Amino acid sequence: MNWEYESPRKAYGETLVELGREMDNLVVMDADLSTSTKTAMFGNAFPDRFINVGLQEQNMMGIAAGLATTGKVVFVSSFAVFATGRAYDQIRQSIAYPKLNVKIVATHGGVTVGEDGASHQMIEDVGLMCGLPNMRVIVPVDSNEVRRVIKFVASENGPFYVRLTRTALPNLTENDDSFHFGKATIMRDGSDITIIAMGIEVSYSLMAAEMLSKEGIDARVINMSTIKPIDKDAIVKAARETGRILTVEDHNIYNGLGSRVAEVLVENYPVPMRRHGMKDVFGVSGKWNALLEHYGLDAKGIANEVRNLMEVKI
Amino acid sequence: MAEVPQYKIRELRLKANDIRRWVIEMTWRAKSGHPGGSLSAAEILSVLYFHELRIDPKNPDWPDRDRFVLSKGHASPAYYAALAMRGFFPEDELLNFRKLGSFLQGHPSLIVPGVDMCTGSLGQGLSAAVGMAIAAKMDNRDYRVYALLGDGEIQEGAVWEAAMCASTHSLNNLIAIVDRNMIQLDDFTDRMVKLDPLEEKWHSFGWNVFSINGHDVRQIIYALEEAKKSDNKPSVVIAHTVKGKGVSYMENSPKYHGKPPQNEEEYKTAIRELEEARRGI
Incomplete structure (x- = not known):
């Protein structure tokens, strides 16, 4: 890209x-x-x-x-x-x-x-x-x-x-002055699954979506830049319209974006979901992009998580 | 220095006695709270609120007011009593201390009229006071910032971060007072962590140090007057006090750090002793 x-x-x-x-x-x-x-x-x-x-x-x-x-x-x-x-x-x-x-x-x-x-x-x-x-x-x-x-x-x-x-x-967004606090942004629309990501992982999620589109998987990508208060409507809408949710974060899967999204889904519109991120382990030394690859937080790793989640029947 | 008239000294001692009476009343009614370190600070708070601080109870947010941070937040009964007696809110409210629906939270909160900083987790108030003192310098305002710390509290490392920072910034508008009552929740302070030589510690951190009897209002007044003359250093007043001062069974006893009078008899004894002391003032 x-x-x-x-x-x-x-x-x-x-x-x-x-x-x-x-x-x-x-x-x-x-x-x-x-x-x-x-x-x-x-x-x-x-x-x-x-x-x-x-x-x-x-x-x-x-x-x-x-x-x-x-x-x-x-x-x-x-x-x-x-x-x-x-x-x-x-x-x-x-x-x-x-x-x-x-x-x-x-x-x-x-x-x-x-x-x-x-x-x-x-x-x-x-x-x-x-x-x-x-x-x-x-x-x-x-x-x-x-x-x-x-x-x-x-x-x-x-x-x-x-x-x-x-x-x-x-830079995935334009340089303008209006921040929509508490509002998620759809960075790429899709109908098969929604990837909700934060920070650096949004760009990798977009790359993963590109890879997946060649396999016939149409993934929506949401930038959830406000983690609290979280945009419930965007999460529920994505669940209703795409049926599956994957969260991706450069953070522990406990207590981060994935947990916040899971709370909203369970209380409002439960669908199959997976939390992808640091899986309750501390990191190690290495070059930042080598680490993203190591923990599956690059495009390839995210695409794999999506494929696994697509196996779940809904 | 002008001599403080005897009637003023007597008035401040009477106010300290009133504060003590409230401490017993409030903790007895709440069936909780921290009388020991409240009683030891009664004269300090009396001098601050009825002599020293430039404040206006009708205008608690006055930008040029002196600030006070009760860093040893558990002495809230004595603090709230001083605020109410000074007119920040009705004294009747003191009876609702620690009760659901009252703004008189267990530890000082910003919702209480006259409170400049919320405290309760020990070791944080001096940092906030440093922030207020730096703000005064930035804005060319001449208010001063006072912070009252417990001696147990200064075992917290963050206090010494703030102490180093205050002298680095030459905060001569900052005055800390340490209520040196020798006792913390579990035991005597020096059996837990050795604090002495306390005066030398503060001195070596770049502070002016005054060591006084913290129950002698005249000494408190004079120490604060001297502290205000500093041209480039923060000042600390080490106020040597007696934990539980004024109530015989609470004096020098770790037990009453965080326990109110335990029964009707203890309550009545405390009130009787304070009334007797009042007659002697």
Whole structure:
């Protein structure tokens, strides 16, 4: 497929700088990873509104909460594993419970972190954040959507968790300013099965659908960028119209996109479904695309899951 | 420094006694709550709410108000009592502490008028206070931020993250107070984790340190006055106190960290002792 690849982290940093010009009350924080998360771009442009706390993720979340009580809109960034794992209790007690205006934008979500290995490959973050009352969770599909999402969460009061990947992503959507929060997008229509994916896995799902179309399997592909609140209508409609659902995520199949979709299906319109993702195992070191192949999270692996699910009679 | 008049000292001691009375009343009626660390902080809260803090109960969201973070959130009975007595909400509401339908949650929540930060999970309040103090600097506002920590609480590592961060940012508008009552839930603090030399620890983290008797309102006032003179450092007041202060059977007893009076007799004893103490003020 002829896609243009772009770094979602860079898109995040650029958007912060853009927002910084418009919003005097925007403050950005980081914990010694600003050159990786790209918040350093904001720090260079607005040094007085950038706080790099050093290696203090827990303190960072608490400070963000304190800043937010005074009317600041606070973006905090780190790798997903540290932002949500290391500082979970601070997020729970000091940000989610009081519903403070803090946007946690974590980079390096998922196994696609690559060479750093399991210690840095966060595959539980979406589950951790979805479990928190008041927290809303978004996994942008590409860099264009990152720009829309960052502008959206800056304009909405209250806490958000936004998960970005380390790797460049193909731009599957146009560069415009309207993010439809809570709405899934059909990226490719189909009638035999629906693949519901998040983040980087949407592009691989589209590639899988292309492969499958040559075998006569007509797969719908949905980008579920808002994980919480999830788009129930799109899930039920897909179940009703295509009869089978496969979820695909660079995240543990427990507590992630697959679990959210399964909850909706079981309560509303049960159909055969499978959850594809990290199957309750920690990752290993390797190049990010080699890892996707290793865990069957590339186009070939997804296509195999679809074929297996097509065997189930409905 | 101007001498604080005797009538003011007496008034603050009486307010501390009122706070203690409420702590017993509230925890007795709720059949739960944390009297020990509430009683030890009565004078500190009295001085803060009736002398020190620049606040307006009619305008709890006033942007230039001083902030207070009760980082040892379990001392909520004493905190809520001080807020109600200061006029943030009717004192009658204190009788509904910890009951379904009341905004007086077991630990401080932002739905309580006058509360600047929700707390309860120990070790987080100082970070929030640092955030508020940084915001004051960013916005060129002259309010100060006060945080009250427990001595058990500072066993949490995140407190020391915040302590290092505060001195790095030269937050001279931040004042922490440690309620050094020597006792935590399970045991005496130093049998759990050695905190001493506590003054030296804070000093080495880049803070001004004041060590006082936390039941002497005059010493609390003077320490806070000195702390406010800092030009480039955050300040900490180590307030040496007695856990359960004012109720004989609760004093220096880990048992009453998180237990209310256990029966009618204990309740009456506590009230009687506090009334006797009041007559002596």
